[in-house]
Amino acid sequence: MIDSLNGEVLSVGLDHAVIECAGVGYRFLAGPPTLARLTRGDTTRVLTSMVAKDDGVTLYGFVDDVARTMFHKLQTVSGLGPKLALACLSVFEPAELAGLITAGDAAAIKRIQTIPGVGKKMAERMALELKDKIDGLYEPLEGKAPVAEAAPAGASLASEQVVEALVGLGFAEKTARPVVDVLVEENPSETSSALLRAALTQLGSK
Structure with a gap:
C-alpha cells in the first residue's frame, strides 16, 4: 500500500497532481484544499x-492526516464511495463537515445536501452513521498554510477549466457557469485552483 508520496511535483491539474518519487511519476486525485498547496x-x-477496484487502482492525495482520516470515515457510510468522499472534502473542510454531521439537525442536513451527489437520504445517512464516529474528533483548523501561487491563467481559459471541474464534481453547468463568470470578472488574475475553491464555497452555501 502507498501511504505517502515525497518528491518533486511534476504537474498540478484541477482534480489531480503528479509527484515523482525515485524516477516514477505517481498520479493522484485530490480536492482544491490539497491541490492549492502544491507548486x-x-x-x-x-x-x-x-483504493483498488475491478477497473484499477486509484490514489487519492491529502495535505494532512485530518483530511485523510475523514476521507476514510466517510466511506464507511453505506453507498458512499471514494469519489463522493472527495467531493465532500472539496466543498467543506473536515472540521466544518464534522460539525454539520454531529449537529444532524434540519439546517445541517440541508447544508450537507449542497455536496454534488449527496441527496437528502444520503445526507441523513451520513449524519446517522457517522455521528458517533466523529463527535468531538476534530477541532477548528488554525494556521492554514497559504495557498500556493501559480502563474495566472487567462480569464477565458480559467473560466472554462473551472466550469469543467465543477461539472466533473456533479454540478450542473447552468448552475456553475454564472458563479464562475462572476468570480473571474471580479478576480481576473486569480489562479484556477483558487477560483475553483471559491466557486465550491459559494455553491456549497446555496
Missing part, C-alpha cells in the same frame, strides 16, 4: 489513500 517544481510530501 510545480517543489519537493512536497503528500499523504495518500490507495
Whole structure:
C-alpha cells in the first residue's frame, strides 16, 4: 500500500497532481484544499489513500492526516464511495463537515445536501452513521498554510477549466457557469485552483 508520496511535483491539474518519487511519476486525485498547496517544481510530501477496484487502482492525495482520516470515515457510510468522499472534502473542510454531521439537525442536513451527489437520504445517512464516529474528533483548523501561487491563467481559459471541474464534481453547468463568470470578472488574475475553491464555497452555501 502507498501511504505517502515525497518528491518533486511534476504537474498540478484541477482534480489531480503528479509527484515523482525515485524516477516514477505517481498520479493522484485530490480536492482544491490539497491541490492549492502544491507548486510545480517543489519537493512536497503528500499523504495518500490507495483504493483498488475491478477497473484499477486509484490514489487519492491529502495535505494532512485530518483530511485523510475523514476521507476514510466517510466511506464507511453505506453507498458512499471514494469519489463522493472527495467531493465532500472539496466543498467543506473536515472540521466544518464534522460539525454539520454531529449537529444532524434540519439546517445541517440541508447544508450537507449542497455536496454534488449527496441527496437528502444520503445526507441523513451520513449524519446517522457517522455521528458517533466523529463527535468531538476534530477541532477548528488554525494556521492554514497559504495557498500556493501559480502563474495566472487567462480569464477565458480559467473560466472554462473551472466550469469543467465543477461539472466533473456533479454540478450542473447552468448552475456553475454564472458563479464562475462572476468570480473571474471580479478576480481576473486569480489562479484556477483558487477560483475553483471559491466557486465550491459559494455553491456549497446555496
